[in-house]
Structures are given as structure tokens and as C-alpha cells.
Amino acid sequence: MSDTTISVRNLYKVFGDDPANAMKLVRDGVSKGELLERTGHVIGLSDINMQIERRQIQVVMGLSGSGKSTLIRHLNRLIDPTEGEIEIDGQDIMAYGEKDLLKFRRHNISMVFQRFALFPHRTVLENIGFGLGTQQRPKDEIKNRALRWIDRVGLSGYEDYFPSQLSGGMQQRVGLARALATDAEILLMDEAFSALDPLIRAEMQTILLDLQEELHKTIVFITHDLDEALHIGDRIAILRDGEIIQDDDPQNIIMKPADDYVADFMKDINRSRVVRARSIMTKLRGTETGPKINAAMILEDVAQVMGKTPNKASIVVNKQGDPVGRLTIAGVIKGMARPDSTGTRIT
Amino acid sequence: METWLLEFPQMSQDALRAIKRGIDKGYLSFSRTYGADIEAVFEPVLYFLVWFEKLLLNAPWWLIILVIVGITWFAARRWTLVLGVAAALLLIGYFGMWENTMRTMAMILVCTLLAILIGIPIGILMSRSDRTQSTVLPVLDVMQTMPSFVYLIPVVMLLGIGKVPGLLAVVIYAIPPVIRLTNLGIRLVDREVLEAGDAFGTSKWQKLYDIQIPLAMPTIMAGINQTIMMALAMVVIASMIGVKGLGQPVLQAVTNQYFALGLFNGLAVVALAIIFDRVTQSWGHRMQTYRQGMGDE
Ligand SMILES: Nc1ncnc2c1ncn2[C@@H]1O[C@H](COP(=O)(O)OP(=O)(O)O)[C@@H](O)[C@H]1O
Ligand SMILES: [Mg+2]
Numbered sequence: 269m270s271d272t273t274i275s276v277r278n279l280y281k282v283f284g285d286d287p288a289n290a291m292k293l294v295r296d297g298v299s300k301g302e303l304l305e306r307t308g309h310v311i312g313l314s315d316i317n318m319q320i321e322r323r324q325i326q327v328v329m330g331l332s333g334s335g336k337s338t339l340i341r342h343l344n345r346l347i348d349p350t351e352g353e354i355e356i357d358g359q360d361i362m363a364y365g366e367k368d369l370l371k372f373r374r375h376n377i378s379m380v381f382q383r384f385a386l387f388p389h390r391t392v393l394e395n396i397g398f399g400l401g402t403q404q405r406p407k408d409e410i411k412n413r414a415l416r417w418i419d420r421v422g423l424s425g426y427e428d429y430f431p432s433q434l435s436g437g438m439q440q441r442v443g444l445a446r447a448l449a450t451d452a453e454i455l456l457m458d459e460a461f462s463a464l465d466p467l468i469r470a471e472m473q474t475i476l477l478d479l480q481e482e483l484h485k486t487i488v489f490i491t492h493d494l495d496e497a498l499h500i501g502d503r504i505a506i507l508r509d510g511e512i513i514q515d516d517d518p519q520n521i522i523m524k525p526a527d528d529y530v531a532d533f534m535k536d537i538n539r540s541r542v543v544r545a546r547s548i549m550t551k552l553r554g555t556e557t558g559p560k561i562n563a564a565m566i567l568e569d570v571a572q573v574m575g576k577t578p579n580k581a582s583i584v585v586n587k588q589g590d591p592v593g594r595l596t597i598a599g600v601i602k603g604m605a606r607p608d609s610t611g612t613r614i615t
Numbered sequence: 616m617e618t619w620l621l622e623f624p625q626m627s628q629d630a631l632r633a634i635k636r637g638i639d640k641g642y643l644s645f646s647r648t649y650g651a652d653i654e655a656v657f658e659p660v661l662y663f664l665v666w667f668e669k670l671l672l673n674a675p676w677w678l679i680i681l682v683i684v685g686i687t688w689f690a691a692r693r694w695t696l697v698l699g700v701a702a703a704l705l706l707i708g709y710f711g712m713w714e715n716t717m718r719t720m721a722m723i724l725v726c727t728l729l730a731i732l733i734g735i736p737i738g739i740l741m742s743r744s745d746r747t748q749s750t751v752l753p754v755l756d757v758m759q760t761m762p763s764f765v766y767l768i769p770v771v772m773l774l775g776i777g778k779v780p781g782l783l784a785v786v787i788y789a790i791p792p793v794i795r796l797t798n799l800g801i802r803l804v805d806r807e808v809l810e811a812g813d814a815f816g817t818s819k820w821q822k823l824y825d826i827q828i829p830l831a832m833p834t835i836m837a838g839i840n841q842t843i844m845m846a847l848a849m850v851v852i853a854s855m856i857g858v859k860g861l862g863q864p865v866l867q868a869v870t871n872q873y874f875a876l877g878l879f880n881g882l883a884v885v886a887l888a889i890i891f892d893r894v895t896q897s898w899g900h901r902m903q904t905y906r907q908g909m910g911d912e
Binding site for chain 1: 821
């Protein structure tokens with residue numbers, strides 16, 4: 269089911285006093301560094317094209333300063349583009365006037381922030397009910413729904429606490445509940461878990477995936493962390509200096525990085541935990557038999573299964589159980605190694 | 616040597632006199648033309664001030680003390696402060712300064728109220744535009760460094776002697792802190808929190824009422840506190856233009872060299888200052904307990 273919610277076309281953002289003029293140079297292909305030197309303008313985003321599918325988690329990944337925050341803020345128009353089109357649910361959001369924009373932000377899109385950005389003078393309950401307040405719902409309803417979300421993110425008992433009294437992980441649960449409480453279909457998360465300790469971060473990822481299982485939101489998730497991107501993303505876009513280098517299925521990103529920059533990202537990951545059987549399987553050979561392996565299985569688990577049987581090859585099956593390919597021990601080992609065709613560096 | 620090197624080359628006495636006279640005349644004719652209108656504008660304020668003063672003067676003293684003590688408790692929730700306030704008020708009454716204290720208190724409260732009503736909107740406007748800020752700030756600087764006596768002159772010329780000119784002088788003198796700190800407080804609100812507000816679709820007014828003003832409130836309270844202190848100082852000076860209260864005995868004491876009279880009334884002013892200061896400060900403090908992670912109490 270391919271159904272686009274967010275469609276971004278030829279989006280440019282130039283920061284500075286006279287972006288319209290600087291745009292001319294950008295269109296002529298002047299680089300980020302050169303533009304800065306010649307005009308003092310900063311290229312935030314350059315010719316971004318993205319189609320984000322409904323009910324998917326689209327990850328946007330890139331180093332600090334690559335334009336991730338700038339990009340995500342265009343989707344709810346906290347930042348307006350210098351040039352380009354943004355369509356959401358078939359609507360040109362750039363055409364929205366003041367009123368439409370407020371309505372759009374109240375009902376259709378919500379956001380979770382890197383440094384939580386909770387309202388410090390409001391309690392947990394009031395923070396979570398904030399979006400419902402701007403939707404001007406009756407007080408009772410706000411309270412009941414906020415209480416439900418507090419429960420969902422595991423903060424029951426903390427209703428009357430202020431944000432400063434909570435740990436970082438708990439604060440971001442409030443941030444998540446605040447964003448979900450408005451029932452908006454689109455959820456923007458700008459490095460929402462980056463400020464958290466690794467353990468808490470993993471916990472938050474699990475909470476998010478559990479919620480997504482049931483809510484099926486369209487989520488744009490920003491991170492600079494590849495493990496997080498691979499864990500969460502249905503699709504990953506990689507951003508460098510304001511340009512999208514690769515926007516692909518996670519397995520493709522691992523197996524076929526578009527260039528050295530992307531390959532460089534991959535070099536430290538534990539491939540046995542992220543590469544899936546379907547990404548490295550080869551064609552079936554006639555009537556071979558062997559242990560059955562799920563196509564979505566990670567190599568670590570494949571190795572576990574194959575280590576226990578004398579068979580040379582195992583059979584990869586899809587969800588329905590139909591055989592779709594084969595995988596040998598040698599193939600598994602090869603899959604765990606860095607691909608040497610692209611940008612491999614021995615470090 | 617040339618004479619202008621030895622003596623400052625002044626403008627001629629005649630020219631200077633002409634300028635001063637010109638200004639005075641211009642202002643005088645302005646006040647003749649508009650004085651009555653301006654007084655009419657202040658009519659409701661005067662009415663309120665008189666009503667409030669009567670209320671304080673006619674209510675039984677113990678009731679007033681109870682009310683003030685109650686407000687102190689509500690604002691500060693500290694027994695020591697409550698006891699101190701009660702003791703100060705009892706002493707003031709015992710030393711025969713109750714009526715004047717009530718008059719001064721009425722004046723201060725009305726002046727502060729007026730300063731808040733005018734000052735906070737100006738501060739909000741300033742916080743929204745750098746242009747407004749850069750025009751208003753120098754005016755405030757001048758207002759705050761101008762010797763307070765100077766305010767009395769145009770006010771008296773305009774409105775004569777009495778409550779309304781006194782009120783006007785006090786408000787003008789005391790208003791800068793509340794404007795300044797409202798502006799500052801709103802400008803200091805965390806940008807990320809404002810962005811979160813935007814992301815959830817708050818309108819400008821919602822943002823002002825639900826986010827900016829509440830978060831700026833401790834700073835605004837500090838401004839109100841300073842405004843009260845300045846109003847108190849000015850009320851004493853305004854006794855020179857007929858404002859009744861604790862200032863008048865002080866003025867009398869200065870002209871007649873009554874040291875004890877001056878001292879007692881001066882101490883009453885100090886007591887009032889401390890009461891106002893502590894109560895507003897602890898209230899401001901209590902408003903930001905959420906920042907310290909201590910909960911509501
Ligand atoms: N308001 C701004 N004015 C000027 N430059 C900006 C502004 N916001 C972002 N930038 C620049 O745009 C680039 C992308 O920034 P950002 O989107 O914050 O990156 P990321 O979120 O990936 O770290 C950076 O070079 C940054 O300096
Ligand atoms: Mg960022």
C-alpha cells in the first residue's frame with residue numbers, strides 16, 4: 269500500500285539577509301562554502317525531494333549541521349522555505365494563511381523536541397493537555413484524555429509534578445504524550461531521544477515502536493545515530509550539507525551505500541544485528557532442502573540456526589512460508605563483513 | 616589670552632531668560648487649555664482613591680490588620696513574616712500614626728495599580744518590537760535619572776496642588792521598573808518553549824497569556840516590587856504638593872527641626888516599605904517554585 273502523505277519538491281532554504289538573491293547563485297550550483305564566503309548566506313537545504321508514505325517511520329539522518337532540524341521545521345512551517353513546494357495530504361501547505369496554519373498545527377501535525385521544550389510552569393497533566401487546550405476542547409475532555417496518555421506512557425502518579433521534577437527520560441515521555449494527545453496524524457520528532465542516556469533511549473525507542481504498532485502514525489524521525497535509525501526507520505534519508513544523498517530502504521542503505529559519506533556512517537555498526545537474510549540471500553537452487561529461515565531474520569539469528577545443522581545451505585522463506593532464496597554459511601560471513609566495493613576503510 | 620579661553624562662553628542672560636520664559640509660557644498656555652480636560656480624565660481615579668482612602672480610614676483598625684496579615688500569609692506562607700507585619704502595624708498605631716499610614720497606603724496602592732495597568736501593556740509592546748524597545752528605553756533612562764523634585768513642577772503647573780497631581784507625579788516617577796522588567800521578562804522566555812507553543816498552533820494572544828506572561832511573571836513581580844518602593848519614596852516627596860499621609864509630618868519636621876517627629880514617621884515609612892517589599896518578594900518567589908523542582912508548596 270503506497271500512499272504518500274508528505275510530498276516535498278525542490279525545496280531550498282537559504283539563511284541570510286537577502287535569500288532571494290543568494291538563491292540565484294545556489295541555482296547556478298555554487299557550493300555551501302563558496303556561497304558563505306561570497307555572500308554571507310548559509311545554505312540550509314538544497315533541492316530536497318522527498319515522498320513520505322502514510323503510516324511509515326521516515327528517518328532523516330545526518331551529522332550535526334547537515335540541515336535536519338531545518339528540514340523537519342519546514343513540515344509544520346516553523347520555518348518557511350526560500351523556494352519549493354510542500355504538500356501534505358494533497359494540500360499545498362505553503363498556501364495556508366494564518367488561520368489555516370494554526371488549524372493545521374492544532375489538528376494535523378505535532379512535534380517532539382530534542383530538549384523536550386515542556387512548559388515549565390505547567391504540570392505533567394497540563395503539559396499533556398496543552399494541545400487539546402489549543403483545540404479548544406471542553407475541560408473535562410482535556411483532562412480525561414490527558415490522563416489516558418499519562419497512563420499510556422507510564423507516568424501515572426506523576427500528574428501533578430512539574431517538568432523540572434522529572435528525569436530526562438520521564439520528561440520526554442511527557443513530550444511524546446503531549447504530541448500524541450492531539451491525535452494528529454503526523455508526528456515530527458527532532459532528535460527526540462538524542463539527549464537521553466543509552467539505556468533510557470533504547471527504552472523510549474521501544475515505547476515508540478509499541479505505540480506505532482497500534483497508532484500507525486506518519487512519523488518523521490530525526491537522528492544522528494545510525495543504530496537508532498536502523499532500529500526505528502521504515503525508510504532512511506541521509507542528509508549532508510543540506511542535500512539528500514540517499515533516501516532508501518534501510519537494508520539498501522546498509523548493503524548499497526550511495527557514496528563514501530554514507531558508507532562511512534556504516535563502518536561502526538554491528539552488521540550481524542542489522543543486516544537481514546533477505547538482503548544477502550541468493551537464488552534458490554532447484555529442490556534443495558535445509559533449515560527454514562525467515563527473510564526478515566538478522567544474521568546473528570541466522571548464524572544461530574545454521575550452526576545447529578549439518579546442512580550447507582538454509583532456505584529463506586517469506587511471511588507466508590514460501591521459499592524465496594537460499595543462504596550459505598559463507599554467505600552469512602560475507603554479509604557480516606563490510607562491503608569492500610564502497611568506501612571501506614580499515615580503521 | 617582670549618577671554619573665551621578663561622571664561623565659559625555663555626549665551627547672553629537675556630537670551631537664556633527668553634528661552635526659559637518661552638518654555639514656561641508655552642507650557643502654561645498648554646496647561647490652561649488642557650488642564651481641565653486632563654483633570655477630568657483623572658476624575659475616576661481620584662474618585663477611586665478617595666473611596667479607598669475612606670475605606671481604610673473608616674474600617675476598624677483590627678480589621679485592617681487582620682486583612683493585611685491575611686494577605687501576607689497568602690503571599691508568603693511564613694509565620695515569622697506574618698508576626699513581623701502585625702507587630703509593625705500595631706506599633707505604628709500605638710505611636711499615633713495610624714491615619715497617616717492608611718492615607719499613604721491608599722495612595723501607594725492606587726499608584727501602583729495605575730503603574731501596573733499602564734506599565735505592563737507598554738512593557739509587552741516593547742518586548743514585541745526592537746524598534747519600540749529602542750525608543751522607549753532611553754525615555755525610561757531619562758525618567759529614572761531625573762531628580763524626583765523636577766517632576767513636581769510641571770504637574771503642579773498643570774493640575775495645581777492636591778491628590779491628582781500627587782498621584783500623577785508618583786506614577787510617572789515609579790512606572791519605569793515595571794515597564795522595564797515586563798519587557799525583559801518576556802524577552803527572556805525560552806525560545807524553545809515558544810517554538811513548542813507555535814508547533815501546537817497557539818495564536819499570538821494564547822502565547823502571550825498562556826506562555827509568555829506566566830513565565831515572565833517572576834521578573835514582572837520584581838518590577839512591581841521596585842515600582843512600589845519608588846512610589847513609597849515619591850509619596851513622601853509629593854507631600855510638598857499637598858499629598859496627605861506620612862510625608863507631611865516629615866516635611867513639617869524638616870522645616871521646624873522636629874527630630875523625633877521626623878524619625879517616627881520616617882520609621883513608619885520604612886515599616887511600610889519592608890512590609891510591601893517582603894510580601895511582594897515572597898509572592899514572586901513562591902510563583903517560581905516550579906523552577907526549583909519543589910512542587911507547589
Ligand atoms: N536561523 C538560522 N540562521 C542562519 N543559519 C542557520 C539558521 N538555522 C540553521 N542554520 C544553519 O543551517 C544549517 C543546518 O542547521 P540545522 O538544520 O540546525 O542542522 P542539524 O539539525 O542537522 O544539526 C547549519 O549550517 C546552521 O548553521
Ligand atoms: Mg538539529
